[in-house]
Amino acid sequence: MADSMADSMVASFWGPVTSTTELCEENYARSSYIAEFYNTLSNAPCILLALIGLVNALRQRFEKRFSVLHISNMILSIGSIIFHATLQHVLQQSDETPMVWEILLYLYVLYSPDWHYRSTMPTFLVLYGAAFAVVHFFVRFQVVFKLHYIGLCLLCIPRMYKYYIQTKDLAAKRLAKLWVLTIFLATVCWLVDRIFCKKLSLWVINPQGHAWWHVLMGFNSYFANTFLMFCRAQQRGWEPRIIHLFGFLPYVKIQKSRKREPRSANVESMLQSMRLPTRNEWKSTQYLVSGTGIDGKGMILTWMFEIPQTATKLRGGLGEFEHVNLALDQPQTAPELRRGLGESGHTNSVLNPS
Structure with a gap:
């Protein structure tokens, strides 16, 4: 594998690999323009799912935070495409930094309905995200980055669980369960790809665990967004229902009351x-x-x-x-x-x- 990597450094369009992270997929095996072919293409479903969610949020006039959330999912997937296609350290930030920004946005969506100080939370999260981007650009910290990201993800769990136990709708509860299932399966794929890479590389067909991580996390984000939209619609009294696109893909359908919405009071x-x-x-x-x-x-x-x-x-x-x-x-x-x-x-x- 070392020989093939050396050959790819010469034959590749983007030059030598400079990223701090290399995954189990063989570099430039399918094209001299795409370093990790399957890890790059596997982001396409993520973009499609986020686009479907964005259209639904805009069409039914959900709060802007949900449109921004879907857009952040697309930005993350596009950044991942850029990184896996090039494996350049500079472009590695286009994958990892949006991961942190996206989780900060989830924290805002999850906790803002009960946050008494309206401007404090978004101000802090924006400053935190900006500071992280600057530090991460100049400092390479692989292990610390992963631990930091996991820590931010864990902060989302208590509020997701609170929404789960408060929601009586069975279809919405299934969305929350799918969120847990997809993140579990995605984590297994990621770990197998990292831990057993040498053995997997000897197989006739590489299972491409990291590519499956992308696909499953795309569905994970979609299920999380849809569940949060349902919970928020319940809070606003919009009579939400879970229906399915093409009989498969769940999304939220709302019925806003004909009664005049209360004016924004200052x-x-x-x-x-x-x-x-x-x-x-x-x-x-x-x-x-x-x-x-x-x-x-x-x-x-x-x-x-x-x-x-x-x-x-x-x-x-x-x-x-x-x-x-x-x-x-x-x-x-x-x-x-x-x-x-x-x-x-x-x-x-x-x-x-x-």
């Missing part, structure tokens, strides 16, 4: 629209209001303010929220305020006498 602008008196103007009747609300984009807002004798304005402001949790520190106008809160979607109110 607490700061809401407060600015009210005339808040100065402290020396405050009367004895006061409301100390604190809680969280979800705006029209599904973002969680946390707020606290004091308003005297403004039940009507307060009612109008809260009416823009789907879910409101309040603590009210004034019993004088409890009936009126309670009626106002009743117009809001799902409300939990606590009235505390002063």
